Amino acid sequence: MVDSPPSGTTPASLRITAGGRANAGPAARLATLPWSVPLEQWPESVLAALPRGISRHVVRFAHLGETVVAVKETTEQLALHEYRLLRRLEHKDVPSVEPIAVVSGRVDADGEPLPAVLVTRHLRFSLPYRAAFSRTLRRETLVRLTDAMALLLVQLHLEGFFWGDVSLSNVLFRRDAGAFAAHLVDAETGELRPRLSDGQREHDLELARTNVGGELLDLTAGGMLDPDVDPADTADMLVESYRGLWAELTADTEFAPEEQWRVEERIRRLNELGFDVEEYALHPTDDGSRLVLRPKVVDPGHHQRRLMSLTGLDVQENQARRLLQDIESNRQANNPHLSEGEAAHRWLVNVFEPVLASIPDELSLKLEPAEIMHQLLEHRWYLSEAQQREVPFDDAVASYISTVLAARRDEDAVALHPTTTMLRAVPAPSSPGAGTADGSAEQHEPGR
Incomplete structure (x- = not known):
């Protein structure tokens, strides 16, 4: 972790505490933000229009080059505590926002102290x-x-x-x-x-x-x-x-000595939930008539890691599960003799990448790529059910783009009106798979 005073015309008292190679770029650009202005008075020119949750602190989203960051005013002690805690959670791969820096030593134009801030990277598509x-x-x-x-x-x-x-x-x-x-x-x-x-x-x-x-x-x-x-x-x-x-x-699983298959069943069930089992212990009951299985569950993200190793794609757990299913379906249908690694590579080159390439630029921020692929597979299934035939993949792609994806709002670039405090829902599109996961298409406006 490095404490460094930024260069330029910023006050000499300003201090930026940051660490990690991945955050070097954003942290270096932090000095360009208007730290001498209270956060609630920051100009629209630096703010990013994104929906905000409710917080006991003043929170704003700001542009930092090509990155969008969340900036929260608090005390220096609390900011440093949360920053260090988030870094530790990040190293444990716990789903959490990524900490970038703590900015302290802020003063306004009259030299009066301003609160310290915690800066985190905005979680895209959230x-x-x-x-x-x-x-x-x-x-x-x-x-x-x-x-x-x-x-x-x-x-x-x-x-x-x-x-x-x-x-x-x-x-x-x-x-x-x-x-x-x-x-x-x-x-x-x-x-x-x-x-x-x-x-x-x-x-x-x-x-x-x-x-x-x-x-x-x-x-x-x-x-x-x-x-x-x-x-x-x-x-x-x-x-x-x-x-x-x-x-x-x-919880422990108790079973008879001849039911050793229960061990594999329990581990498979845990894998299906997205968790890996690092090790497990087997010990007999007091009377010796049965065995007790005690698994040591570790890292969640079983399917994420498997897909990452096969394709290099970094996606959510359920998305990974769905894409792995499609990889296996493609292998069984087209090249059952291929190994899992070879089948994954062919799927990536012949299916996933062409789908993303077919998305028009103006629709590219609607959803995460893996979510687009999942919804496309669902959409093809709906079409095939409706038409009572196997709809060609290219036809399903064209239909999905025009009837589903085009009807969605941009989840990574939500345009917001700065004066409204309510969230507004608009009617859902009628095509299969359109709208949100609950079948609605939403438009959001922030509180201020």
């Missing part, structure tokens, strides 16, 4: 919960969102992270092959420990139940939530999802 929870929300989507948040909390707890402020406001959601992936965006109250006690986990769960229920009640009061969605039931559903996943990942 949505705050108020953009995901809307009046068009269906229960199926609500289940996917709460499952994503439960999975994030499990991942954090497995790493020994005590959150201390579990809430929807501290999470961003990204689409993940029909599901959602949740990412931590606020670690200010968090702590990393070697291992969490059951009491610490239960404390986070009760916070989740209280905060999520309260946030959904706020949406209900503002007319922004489907009337059929019960805030208390939704908060309970989140806790139940966490408990079920935690038990699946950590």
Whole structure:
């Protein structure tokens, strides 16, 4: 980590604390931002129009060359604590925002001190919960969102992270092959420990139940939530999802000595959930009549790592699962004699890359490439079902681009009106697979 005063006309007291080769470029450009101006007064010329969640701090998105960053005013002590904690989570591959720097020693034009700031990289293609929870929300989507948040909390707890402020406001959601992936965006109250006690986990769960229920009640009061969605039931559903996943990942399995196949079955089930098993222990029960399997679950992202090793693509877990399925389907249909690595290379060159090349430039920011591929495969299936025939792949690509992708908003370049405080939903397109994961096409406007 390096503390360095930036060059130029910035005050001599200004200090930028940054580290990591990947952040060298953005951190070096930080001195160009108007640090002598309170964050809430920053000019529109440096701001990026993106939807913001609710925060106890002043938060703004700003352009930093080709990068968009989130800037949060806080105390220097809290900023440094969160920065270092986010870096540790990043090294553990926990889904969280990427820290870039802490800027302290700010003063205004009159020499009066201004708050320090934490700078993080904007998570592309992400949505705050108020953009995901809307009046068009269906229960199926609500289940996917709460499952994503439960999975994030499990991942954090497995790493020994005590959150201390579990809430929807501290999470961003990204689409993940029909599901959602949740990412931590606020670690200010968090702590990393070697291992969490059951009491610490239960404390986070009760916070989740209280905060999520309260946030959904706020949406209900503002007319922004489907009337059929019960805030208390939704908060309970989140806790139940966490408990079920935690038990699946950590509970012992008891079986008879002749049922050794139960070991492979349990490991396969954990892999299907996206987790790898580093090692496991087998020990007999007290009477010696049965065996107990205790897995040591480690890194989530089983399918992500497998796809990365085969193709070099870095995608979400469910997206990786879906693309691996398509690679195998292509291998079985066209070249069953090929190895998995050879089949993956041919799929990348002959399927994935041509699909991306066919997307017009003006539509390229609608969705992540892997999400486009997933939706295209779904769209082809819908077309084939409707026409009762196998629709040619090229025809499906053309149909998807014109009837689905073109109807979506740009999730990586959301155009926002700076004076409105509500999120507005617009009618959903009628074509298969169009709109959001819950079948709606959304347009977002930020709070100010």
